[in-house]
Amino acid sequence: xxxxxxFTALHRKFTNNLAHLNALDAAVGDGDHGSTMVRxxxxxxxxxxxxxxxxxxxxxxxxxxxxxxxxxxxxxxxxDSAADLTSGLATACDRICDLGEVKxxxxxxxxxxxxxxxxxxxxDLAAAISAxxxxxxxxxxxxxxxxxxxxxxxxGKGHIxxxxxxxxxxxxxxxxxx
Amino acid sequence: MKKLFNSAETMVDDMLDGxxxxxxxxxxxxxxxxxxxxxRNVKNPDEKVTLLIGNGSGHEPIAMGFVGQGMLxxxxxxxxxxxxxxxxxxxxxxxxxxxxxxxxxxxxxxxDMINGxxxxxxxxxxGINVLALPxxxxxxxxxxxxxxxxxxxxxxxxxYKILGAAAEExxxxxxxxxxxxxxxxxxxxxAAAVSPGVSPLTGLPMFSLPxxxxxxxxxxxxxxxxGRVKVGPVNxxxxxxxxxxxxxxxxxxxxxxxxxxxxMGGTTMMxxxxxxxETETKLARHGIxxxxxxxxxxxxxxxxxxxxxxxxxxxxxxxNYWCAPSDTPAFPQINYTKMEQTS
Numbered sequence: 048x049x050x051x052x053x054f055t056a057l058h059r060k061f062t063n064n065l066a067h068l069n070a071l072d073a074a075v076g077d078g079d080h081g082s083t084m085v086r087x088x089x090x091x092x093x094x095x096x097x098x099x100x101x102x103x104x105x106x107x108x109x110x111x112x113x114x115x116x117x118x119x120x121x122x123x124x125x126x127d128s129a130a131d132l133t134s135g136l137a138t139a140c141d142r143i144c145d146l147g148e149v150k151x152x153x154x155x156x157x158x159x160x161x162x163x164x165x166x167x168x169x170x171d172l173a174a175a176i177s178a179x180x181x182x183x184x185x186x187x188x189x190x191x192x193x194x195x196x197x198x199x200x201x202x203g204k205g206h207i208x209x210x211x212x213x214x215x216x217x218x219x220x221x222x223x224x225x
Numbered sequence: 226m227k228k229l230f231n232s233a234e235t236m237v238d239d240m241l242d243g244x245x246x247x248x249x250x251x252x253x254x255x256x257x258x259x260x261x262x263x264x265r266n267v268k269n270p271d272e273k274v275t276l277l278i279g280n281g282s283g284h285e286p287i288a289m290g291f292v293g294q295g296m297l298x299x300x301x302x303x304x305x306x307x308x309x310x311x312x313x314x315x316x317x318x319x320x321x322x323x324x325x326x327x328x329x330x331x332x333x334x335x336x337d338m339i340n341g342x343x344x345x346x347x348x349x350x351x352g353i354n355v356l357a358l359p360x361x362x363x364x365x366x367x368x369x370x371x372x373x374x375x376x377x378x379x380x381x382x383x384x385y386k387i388l389g390a391a392a393e394e395x396x397x398x399x400x401x402x403x404x405x406x407x408x409x410x411x412x413x414x415x416a417a418a419v420s421p422g423v424s425p426l427t428g429l430p431m432f433s434l435p436x437x438x439x440x441x442x443x444x445x446x447x448x449x450x451x452g453r454v455k456v457g458p459v460n461x462x463x464x465x466x467x468x469x470x471x472x473x474x475x476x477x478x479x480x481x482x483x484x485x486x487x488x489m490g491g492t493t494m495m496x497x498x499x500x501x502x503e504t505e506t507k508l509a510r511h512g513i514x515x516x517x518x519x520x521x522x523x524x525x526x527x528x529x530x531x532x533x534x535x536x537x538x539x540x541x542x543x544x545n546y547w548c549a550p551s552d553t554p555a556f557p558q559i560n561y562t563k564m565e566q567t568s
Contacts, residue, residue: 101312108304110339113311117343142346146339 050126054099057220058088064216068209075154075196075203083107084115084213091119099123111210114143118160118217133167140164147193151182154189154196154203156210158182163218176218183211226423226430233426237282237304241289248554250293254320259302259313262320265552266294270323274392274401275299277321278330278385279314279341281307283425287524288385290555296389297330297553305426308336314344318355326354326398328405330384332377333361356398358405360384362412362535364473365442379487379524380414380535383547386556390546408543413474414535415466418443419456420491422529431529441466443489443531459496463503466534471511476538478512483547485535486518490525492532497521504534516562517548523555 061068061084068081087107094102100123104116121135140160149155151162159182166178190202194210230236238258245253245261254260278288279301289300301317303309309317318327331341338359345357361372362380387408388401396404418440421430434440439462441452454462476482486501488494497520505515524533539547548561 101315104312105310108307108310110308110336113340113343116311120347142343146342 049096050099050123051096053122053126053220053224054088054091056223057217058085058092060216060220061085061088061213068212071207071209071212074206075191075199075208077195080111080209080213083109083111087112087115097123097127110147114147114156115210115213117142118156118214122217122221132172133164136160136167137164149193152189153193154186154191154208155193156208156214158186158189158208159211159214163214172218172222176215176222179211179215179218183207183215186211226428228423228425228428230425233305236425237302240282240285241302244289244554250552250554251289254299254317256320257313257316259309260317260320261289261292261300261302262317263292263294263298267298268393270298270321270325270327272323272325273395274325274398275321275323275327276330276385276388276392276401277301277314277317277327278332279303279309279317279344280332280337281305281309283527284525286555287382290523291382291385291389291553293551293553293556295393295549295551295553296385296556298327306424308334308340311340311343311347314341315347318344318348318353319351322348322353322355324354326356328388328398328401329355329357330381330388330405331357331359332381333359334376337377354398356402358384358402358409360405360409362409362414363442364413364415364470369473378414378416378535379485379533380412380537382485382487382519382523383412383483383535383537383543384408386549386551386559387543387546389551390549393549404543407540408537411474411539411543412535412537413470414485414533415441415470416443416489416531416533417441417454417462417466418489418529418531420530422490422527425527431526440531443529459499460503460506463500463534464507467504467507467511467536470534470536471513474536474538476511476513476536480512480538481514481516481544482508482536483539483544484508484515484518485523485533486520487524487533487535488522489529489531489533490522491528491530492522494521497532500532500534508536517544517559519557519559521557 065081072080087103090106091099091103100119125132159179162182163175163179167175186208196203252264275298277299281303360381361375363376363378367374
């Protein structure tokens with residue numbers, strides 16, 4: 048299986064969710080998360096094989112483009128060259144925590160990614176998707192400690208983190224490929 | 226504000242077209258048109274450690290102006306006031322890395338740190354021997370107890386030059402990394418802004434400031450300062466700034482300080498030379514000799530009015546490297562001030 052189909056499906060899904068993601072982000076950040084992801088994914092779809100996640104990084108830009116790009120590199124490497132998905136995502140998760148100085152409970156993409164990695168180690172992709180969804184929903188009452196959300200009123204309390212939503216979409220799209 | 230650009234989309238690439246066309250020391254890497262690499266007297270990267278910097282545009286001539294013999298091997302150029310993406314920095318690392326290894330110098334700002342360190346991790350995944358060295362020197366960004374939280378400011382130019390000269394001489398990656406940390410520990414910088422720069426993207430001023438006030442501790446992207454002072458004779462402002470620098474990192478009586486007076490783009494050489502003279506006088510009153518200065522507009526924020534003072538208390542080796550010859554489009558020849566017996 049090539050990453051081509053994954054990025055095509057992902058681009059379609061984010062395009063369909065663009066307004067929703069921007070609205071979620073408007074509550075906790077600057078309101079462009081959906082647009083940023085779609086801009087990156089449009090370039091990823093058009094890029095050469097093996098360079099799709101990097102094209103995403105370049106086009107989406109900023110620190111968030113790099114951090115989401117690390118997850119996409121792990122998925123792309125798994126799809127293109129049968130690398131181990133669990134260890135790839137675990138490495139991406141560790142690196143995002145390190146680079147972004149975040150941990151579980153800070154109201155970020157990590158709240159979905161970290162439990163998904165744990166579930167995948169003892170289960171499968173379906174278990175990881177369930178864990179990611181639960182982690183995503185757990186961000187609603189949290190107060191952000193990193194990123195732009197830390198500067199909004201009450202740290203975005205009451206709103207789901209858009210980054211965690213995106214991580215769930217990554218994994219769901221992967222699950223639908225088979 | 227009138228600005229002279231073709232378009233927001235092309236302004237960075239238009240600038241780079243002009244830059245590589247004007248200066249024979251540099252060219253564009255084959256890996257990416259946003260990667261500027263050294264063109265002349267290139268040494269074998271299996272034998273010489275290569276030095277890289279990635280940064281946003283709008284601050285020229287730093288750091289692409291410091292690519293060349295005796296300094297940097299590569300500058301990875303981002304968009305206006307935006308860090309280059311990790312994959313772009315990776316292209317830069319790939320373009321010039323060899324068996325001797327590389328060091329990515331990162332002026333500490335959050336986007337630059339995240340993208341630079343991510344690029345370093347990705348390069349290491351590909352088997353490339355590269356280390357990331359964060360650079361920070363702005364005393365207004367955090368107290369001395371939290372030096373590691375400080376921003377990179379114009380004092381980082383000491384690190385570019387000293388490591389560049391030491392790398393040219395053939396020092397190893399580990400030796401250079403340790404030298405970089407040692408130089409970093411000896412640098413302090415404080416900035417003052419008198420008038421805002423204008424963002425080329427929006428055409429709008431970056432902040433507003435009453436006619437009779439000066440911002441102290443201004444960031445290079447237009448970040449607000451830590452304090453305001455009333456406008457007076459420049460010697461009073463320099464007195465205040467040098468006192469703050471020496472409280473932060475004392476230099477003993479009889480010691481030496483290399484000095485950088487950096488203009489932010491809208492301050493004239495007439496003003497900068499006055500500031501240098503006042504800095505030298507003030508340091509002398511503390512019993513410190515100001516030596517081998519670098520004076521000019523190097524780390525700019527478009528036409529922002531203002532300047533920074535950076536001090537480095539050098540070892541003899543650091544001073545030799547600081548004054549070593551180099552051939553880059555924008556780094557000046559630093560005059561070697563003969564060392565006297567100071568103890």
